[in-house]
Amino acid sequence: MGEIRIINLVGTPQERGYHHGQVLRDKIHHLYQRFIEMMEGPPLGQKGSAAQFSERDLLAFALAHAPATKDYAPDLYAEIEGIAGGAGMSCGQVILLNCVAEVRRLMFTGSAARAVSRALATPPQPGCTCLAVQGRATADQQVYIGQGYDIEPLWEPVVFRTQDREAGLEQVVMGHPGILAQFGLNGAGLAFVGSGLLVSDQRPGVPAPVVARKILQQARLSDALEVIVGAERTIGISYVVASSFGVVDLETSAAAYNCHYLQEGVFACANHIRSSALAHVYAGLYGLDSLVREGRMLQLLRAGHGALGVESLQTIQADHADFPVSICRHIVEGTSEAMTRCAAIIKPAERTMWIAGGNPCERPYVEIQIQ
Numbered sequence: 001m002g003e004i005r006i007i008n009l010v011g012t013p014q015e016r017g018y019h020h021g022q023v024l025r026d027k028i029h030h031l032y033q034r035f036i037e038m039m040e041g042p043p044l045g046q047k048g049s050a051a052q053f054s055e056r057d058l059l060a061f062a063l064a065h066a067p068a069t070k071d072y073a074p075d076l077y078a079e080i081e082g083i084a085g086g087a088g089m090s091c092g093q094v095i096l097l098n099c100v101a102e103v104r105r106l107m108f109t110g111s112a113a114r115a116v117s118r119a120l121a122t123p124p125q126p127g128c129t130c131l132a133v134q135g136r137a138t139a140d141q142q143v144y145i146g147q148g149y150d151i152e153p154l155w156e157p158v159v160f161r162t163q164d165r166e167a168g169l170e171q172v173v174m175g176h177p178g179i180l181a182q183f184g185l186n187g188a189g190l191a192f193v194g195s196g197l198l199v200s201d202q203r204p205g206v207p208a209p210v211v212a213r214k215i216l217q218q219a220r221l222s223d224a225l226e227v228i229v230g231a232e233r234t235i236g237i238s239y240v241v242a243s244s245f246g247v248v249d250l251e252t253s254a255a256a257y258n259c260h261y262l263q264e265g266v267f268a269c270a271n272h273i274r275s276s277a278l279a280h281v282y283a284g285l286y287g288l289d290s291l292v293r294e295g296r297m298l299q300l301l302r303a304g305h306g307a308l309g310v311e312s313l314q315t316i317q318a319d320h321a322d323f324p325v326s327i328c329r330h331i332v333e334g335t336s337e338a339m340t341r342c343a344a345i346i347k348p349a350e351r352t353m354w355i356a357g358g359n360p361c362e363r364p365y366v367e368i369q370i371q
Contacts, residue, residue, distance in 0.1 A: 004342065004357030004366060005156075010163040013075040017082020020160070020178075021089075027156065027177035028087045032097060034154050039103065058103065062096035064204040068232045069095070072206045073214050075166050076180065080210075083178055097178040098207045105202055105235050126151040126338035127271035127286045128195040129293045129327050130240045131313065132247040133301060137265030138308045145242045146345040147183055147193035148317050148360070149174070150329045150338050157182075157342040157357055159368065167217035170370050172353050174342060181212035187370045188219035189244045189348040195269050197236030198283040199253035205232035215241065225250060229257060236281070238269045244349035253281040266305065268297035289325035296321050310345055310354060317343045318361040328361050 007023055009016040021028060039053045053061075070077045084094040096103075127150050134143040149157065155176050162171040173184035185191040192215050211231050218224040221243040228239055228250055239250045249260040249267060251274065258275035260267065271290040273282050285291075300316045301308065317327060317340075324330040329340045343360040346353045351370040356363040 003364075004159055004355055006159045006161060006366075006368070008161045008163075011165075013078040013166070014082040014085075016162060017079035017084075018086040019082075020079075021083040021086025021094075023086075024158070024177040025087045028083070028089065028094075028097070031154065031156075031177050032089070032093055035097070035100065038154075053103070053106075058096055059092045061103065061204075062099045063092050065099055065102070065207050065234065066091075066095060068205045069207065069210055072231055073210055076210050076213050079180065087178065094178055095207070097176075098180060098209045099234075100179070101196060101208045102202070102234050105196070105198060127290055127293070128193075129297055130193045130195050130238070130269050131297055131301060131316070132240050132242060132249070132262055132267040133265055133308045133313070134247055134262055135265045137262075137301070137305050139306070140309065142347060142349050143242050143244060143247060144308070144310070144313060144345060144347050145191060145193050145240050145247060146313055146317060146343070147195070147240075148327055148329070148340045148343045149182065151341050152338050153331070153341065155341055157355075159355065161368075164217060169217065169219065171213075171216045172368050172370060173213065173216060174344065174355065175209065180209040181216065182209065183212065183344065184216050185346050185348065185351060185353050185370065186216045186219075187351060189351050190216070190218060190221060190224055190242070191346040191348045191353075192216070192224065192239055192241040193344070193346070194237045194239045195271055196286070197238060197251070197253070197271060197273055198286065199236035199273070199278070199281040200283040201254040201256070201281045202235050203232075203254050205234040205254065208233075208235060208237060215239070221246065221248065228252065236273070236278075236283075240267070240269065242346070242348050251275050251278060253278055256281055264302075264305070266298065266301040266308075268294050268301060270294040270297075287325065289322065292322045292325075293327055297327060310347065313345050314343075314354065314356075314360060314365055317345070317356075318359075320361070328359055330359065
């Protein structure tokens with residue numbers, strides 16, 4: 001888990017995808033096989049239980065998302081087909097990798113989610129902690145957003161520098177082998193991060209990584225919000241979307257949404273619904289640590305009010321209060337099965353991302369700038 005890998009993608013969508021699949025072929029195959037093994041095994045913390053899903057069922061689930069994806073983003077669907085060609089896999093298998101979040105949500109809705117919420121049968125599940133600051137909260141009056149990306153070690157972060165001819169914008173995107181995007185920044189100075197939410201209205205539609213890349217094809221903040229609202233979304237995500245002049249948090253379920261703005265120049269979100277407008281689709285928590293992480297992040301941002309910048313935000317991302325399920329999350333058997341697999345701070349005005357390829361308390365941040 002050393003320095004994060006950066007891969008340049010150029011050409012048509014098919015060509016970009018093929019290069020992605022070819023360069024990361026072995027890693028994509030390994031990731032797919034391990035994911036299938038995880039899903040075919042018993043639920044986390046429930047040894048001896050029946051299998052969760054068969055590979056056949058998972059592929060059928062993934063392919064149910066294909067029609068909406070083609071309609072919403074034919075260029076990105078072509079990129080997925082290219083990844084499949086380059087990796088020597090079926091298109092359905094690569095769509096399934098891009099539906100990982102959707103599959104995982106199926107594990108933690110209904111009774112399973114209630115069990116997690118009560119911290120009974122399973123350890124707290126992977127989540128993320130996002131931040132945003134602007135104006136008088138920062139030392140230079142600029143906008144910054146950031147994310148600690150928490151998941152099991154299997155999910156290797158990769159940065160894709162994509163020359164998107166269709167959008168006319170270079171993109172710096174954090175994704176995984178075979179997976180289009182999780183968060184990122186583009187050459188127009190538009191950026192976003194996001195945290196997952198459990199909702200009861202999950203449905204087949206456009207997988208989250210496709211929506212993520214579509215956001216980064218936009219030059220304006222209002223257009224980015226439009227592609228989120230206009231997508232046939234599948235799951236719950238809190239999208240923290242920023243430009244050089246401001247930030248909007250769009251808290252979404254599959255069919256509903258609400259927005260939040262920064263209070264006194266600071267904002268944080270973790271993995272629980274905060275909007276009363278989405279109360280009707282509430283389906284539980286990943287873990288009660290979500291409430292603690294969000295509160296701790298707000299506490300630290302408010303304490304640094306007026307002096308916040310890249311280095312101080314990186315220090316906040318390395319915070320260990322409530323260890324190991326802290327802002328900087330670590331693996332401890334029986335308590336936390338996930339870790340902060342990467343952490344990033346983004347400054348839209350300078351089109352710059354600082355990203356650490358592992359726990360930010362241990363790994364250096366690499367600076368990536370779009371000229």
